[in-house]
Amino acid sequence: MISKKICMIGAFSVGKSALVARFVHSIFSDQYLSTVGVKISKKVIDLNGADLTMVLWDMEGKDDFADVHMSYLRGAMGFFTVADGTRRETLTMALRLRELALETAGDVPHIIIVNKADLDWEISDAQLADLEASGIRIIRTSAKTGLGVEEAFTTLAEAMMKN
Numbered sequence: 001m002i003s004k005k006i007c008m009i010g011a012f013s014v015g016k017s018a019l020v021a022r023f024v025h026s027i028f029s030d031q032y033l034s035t036v037g038v039k040i041s042k043k044v045i046d047l048n049g050a051d052l053t054m055v056l057w058d059m060e061g062k063d064d065f066a067d068v069h070m071s072y073l074r075g076a077m078g079f080f081t082v083a084d085g086t087r088r089e090t091l092t093m094a095l096r097l098r099e100l101a102l103e104t105a106g107d108v109p110h111i112i113i114v115n116k117a118d119l120d121w122e123i124s125d126a127q128l129a130d131l132e133a134s135g136i137r138i139i140r141t142s143a144k145t146g147l148g149v150e151e152a153f154t155t156l157a158e159a160m161m162k163n
Contacts, residue, residue: 001044001051001052001053002050002051002052002053002161003052003053003055004052004053004054004055004077004078004157004160005055005057005075005076005077006054006055006056006057006076006077006078006079006080006156006160007057007059007072007073007076007078007079007080007101007105008020008056008057008058008059008079008080008082009059009073009079009080009081009082009097009101010061010080010081010082010083010090010093010094010097011061011082011083011084011087011089011090011093011094012061013061013084014061014082014083014084014087014090014094014115015082015084015115015116015141015143016058016059016061016080016082017039017058018115018143018144019080019082019113019115019141019143019149019152020039020041020056020058021143022143022146022149023043023056023149023150023153024041024042024043024056026146028143028144028146038057038058038059038060038072039057039058040055040056040057040058041055041056041058042054042055042056043056043153045153045154045157047154047157047158047161048161050161052157052161054153054157057072057076059072070100070101070103070104071104073101073104073105074104074105076101076105076108077108077109077160077163078108078109078110078156078157078159078160078163079101079105079108079110080110080111080112080113080152080156081094081095081097081098081101081110081111081112081113082094082112082113082114082115083112083113083114083115083123084114084115084116085114085115085116085117085119085121085122085123085140086116086119086120086121086122087122088122088123091112091114091123091127094112095112095131098110098112098136108160108163109156109159109160109162109163110137110156111137111138111139111152111155111156112131112136112137112138112139113138113139113140113141113148113152114128114138114139114140114141115141115142115143116142116143116144117140117141117142117145117147117148118142118144118145118147128140137155139151139152139155
């Protein structure tokens with residue numbers, strides 16, 4: 001069995017834990033519980049006939065770059081930076097964290113998830129299209145409805161297996 005470490009990074013309250021819960025347990029809760037440190041979850045998926053264990057490191061959200069524990073990224077085979085579509089500033093944070101993560105983890109597969117697609121967004125489609133045109137992979141999700149969640153994790157898994 002193949003095992004891959006994947007980190008979830010992003011600002012405070014963007015939905016990292018909710019995305020992991022939706023993917024691993026197929027659940028969503030409206031109750032917000034802040035992650036302290038890192039929470040590790042696992043899910044085995046069948047990827048083209050091979051079992052892949054995705055070891056998900058759900059890192060606590062920070063709104064200050066200086067407090068982000070990038071050391072958790074060591075050994076990661078891929079990562080997500082997560083933004084909240086209802087808060088424009090979280091996309092700026094996600095882009096900066098992406099750069100810091102690439103410095104720490106190296107050039108590993110990564111995706112920016114813009115979460116909360118079930119709500120009205122401050123982040124525009126044009127803004128996301130510009131980022132995508134520059135080569136940044138972005139997937140729109142809703143941990144609440146499940147929209148795009150499987151796609152995000154499967155897409156990253158496939159990219160890690162090719163890498």
